Amino acid sequence: MEINYPNGKKYERKLLPKNEAVKKTKNESYGNRGMTLEEYLNETNQYYRDRKIAVVHKKPTPVQIVQVDYPKRSAAVIKEAYFKIASTTDYNGVYKGKYIDFEAKETKSPASFPLKNFHQHQISHMKEVMDQGGICFVILMFTKYDHIYFLSAQHLLIFWDRMVNGGRKSITKEEIEQNGHFIPLGFQPRIDYIKILDALNLC
Amino acid sequence: MEINYPNGKKYERKLLPKNEAVKKTKNESYGNRGMTLEEYLNETNQYYRDRKIAVVHKKPTPVQIVQVDYPKRSAAVIKEAYFKIASTTDYNGVYKGKYIDFEAKETKSPASFPLKNFHQHQISHMKEVMDQGGICFVILMFTKYDHIYFLSAQHLLIFWDRMVNGGRKSITKEEIEQNGHFIPLGFQPRIDYIKILDALNLC
Numbered sequence: 001m002e003i004n005y006p007n008g009k010k011y012e013r014k015l016l017p018k019n020e021a022v023k024k025t026k027n028e029s030y031g032n033r034g035m036t037l038e039e040y041l042n043e044t045n046q047y048y049r050d051r052k053i054a055v056v057h058k059k060p061t062p063v064q065i066v067q068v069d070y071p072k073r074s075a076a077v078i079k080e081a082y083f084k085i086a087s088t089t090d091y092n093g094v095y096k097g098k099y100i101d102f103e104a105k106e107t108k109s110p111a112s113f114p115l116k117n118f119h120q121h122q123i124s125h126m127k128e129v130m131d132q133g134g135i136c137f138v139i140l141m142f143t144k145y146d147h148i149y150f151l152s153a154q155h156l157l158i159f160w161d162r163m164v165n166g167g168r169k170s171i172t173k174e175e176i177e178q179n180g181h182f183i184p185l186g187f188q189p190r191i192d193y194i195k196i197l198d199a200l201n202l203c
Numbered sequence: 204m205e206i207n208y209p210n211g212k213k214y215e216r217k218l219l220p221k222n223e224a225v226k227k228t229k230n231e232s233y234g235n236r237g238m239t240l241e242e243y244l245n246e247t248n249q250y251y252r253d254r255k256i257a258v259v260h261k262k263p264t265p266v267q268i269v270q271v272d273y274p275k276r277s278a279a280v281i282k283e284a285y286f287k288i289a290s291t292t293d294y295n296g297v298y299k300g301k302y303i304d305f306e307a308k309e310t311k312s313p314a315s316f317p318l319k320n321f322h323q324h325q326i327s328h329m330k331e332v333m334d335q336g337g338i339c340f341v342i343l344m345f346t347k348y349d350h351i352y353f354l355s356a357q358h359l360l361i362f363w364d365r366m367v368n369g370g371r372k373s374i375t376k377e378e379i380e381q382n383g384h385f386i387p388l389g390f391q392p393r394i395d396y397i398k399i400l401d402a403l404n405l406c
Contacts (some may be wrong), residue, residue, distance in 0.1 A: 036279045057291050062263040063281065078266065078284040088260050092295060094304070097336025099297035128258045131298025 026109070037106045037141045038150075040190040041091065047189040054194055056093030056100065060087050088125045089136075095194060096203045099119040099134040101126070106141040113140050115163050123160055126153040133203050139183070139193060140176060147173075150196045151180035219403050227307060240309045240344045240351075243393040244294065250392040257397055259296030259303065265289050291328045294338075298397060299406045302337040304329070305396070309344035315373040318366050326363055329356040338405050342386070343379060350376075353399045355385035 035043075048054040067080035089103040097167065103126075105117040118138075129136045136153035150173075152180050158179075159171045197203050238246075244261065251257040270283035292306040306329075308320040321341075332339045339356035354374075361382075364376045384399050400406050 049331060052331070054231060054336055054362070055328075055335050055337070060263040060287075060289075061268075063266050063268075063284070065264075065266075075285055078281065078286070081266070081281040081284060082278055084263075086263075094302035094335045094337035096330055097301060099302040101297070125258075128252060128255070131255055132258050132297045134258070134297035170214040203280055 035190075037104050037139070037143075040185070041139070042190040043105055044191045044193070045091075045093075054093060054095040054100070056091055056095075058091050059086070059088070066189045076194075085119060085121070089122055095135075095197065098130075098203045099129070100197070100203075101129045101134050101136045102138055102175050104139040104141070106143050108143055109170075110142065110173075112172045112174060114170045115160060116169065118156075118160070125156065127157070130154065137193075137195065139149060140174065140180070140189065146185050148183045148185060148191055149176045149180040150183055150193055151176060155179045228285065238393075240307050240342070240346075244307055244342070247392040247394045247396070248294075248296075251397060256295060257298040257303070258302070259294055259298075261292070261294050288324070290321060290324050293330045294323055298338075298400065300304065301337075301406045302332070303400070303406075304337050304339045305341055307342040307344070309346050311346055312373075313347045313376075314380060315375045316345075317373045318363060319372065321359075321363070330360070333357065338400065340396075342394065343383070345376065349388050349389060351378050351386045352383040352395055353386055353396055354379060357364070358382045 021102045038058070042163050044060070044061055045054075045056045046054060046058070062084040063078075063081045064084050065078055065081045067078070069077045069079050071077065089101055091104065092099070092101040103118065103122060105113075107113050107117065126136045130153055138151050138153065138156055139148060142191075156171075159175070183191055183193060183196065186192060242262070248257075248259045248261070251259060260359040265287040266281075266284045267287050268281055268284045270281070272280045272282050274280065292304055294307065295302070297303070306321065306325060308316075310316050310320065329339045331358055341354050341356065341359055342351045343354055344350070359374075362378070366372050384402075386394050386396060386399065389395060
């Protein structure tokens, strides 16, 4: 069975996190065992579910299926399919009855977070969720330092609109520090974003 | 380009709804233009989103990707992948700040709804959502009559537990009529499940 390894495209890290992770040999900080942000969040969500703190899942990667084979006496095989751009954010779920919704992104950039990590329809989705009274935010990770921040969608939209109006195409790390909330990388759970929701009295 | 048509397996209808739909030649009732339950719900959710009534999406079909080709100067092609069993329900979103979560299933059976349409992990997920204060339900369609019912997860679990304890493996249509809520198939929106949530004062 042939496996193709990632060649640098954006979604591959998400699809093959373990293979990607193997390449990391950093040994910088507590908790960094070569995991991706997605793996950290999967563990975090599992922790929350196991302890009945919250029920949050990552949505499956959207795929456009073109051709499926149905071999006799074995499972259907998808023989041709393409990655689709997601129309929503990746994560959603329920905490104390309230709807929570977020997107998680990482950057290798040391000093600013490029807004090209988000799509217009994700921004539109965030606005819709906020209009409906849902809790919406992003989790941003600077992989160079393993620095992770919680930034409300409300704040993200301010920086997004600045870009749309001709301003800079990224958010500086300083701006994120001022407007967001630092989440220390922990062990159980890895990324305790629920603690931030509690501190902000959002739920 | 070769397209394989469904051969009777469960997920195919969901994957190729239009091809399936073409086969339908019924002309029984108002609104039945050969659409599947999934198509009705997609239209309904679009209607709700357009009018800022609620933000609900169907989750993508979960797929295990095994092999991806990266042709030069064109999009990545998934060459080998398999359908995975979903670990949650198919639909979730937000209505008036509250988390709503549901599964939609149809049956050709005229007099009862087979419980094999649900998986144990979906049932577990529904319990988790209810424990967390989310609104959870199922939408059941008897395709023979285009009869659609809203049934709360709480009620579904009663029938599920009856099966687990050795009772019948389905819910009779009469039981669904008594414990659920009939949703008339409409035009705008197609399946007005939000109206039921309002009537039940759930949100």
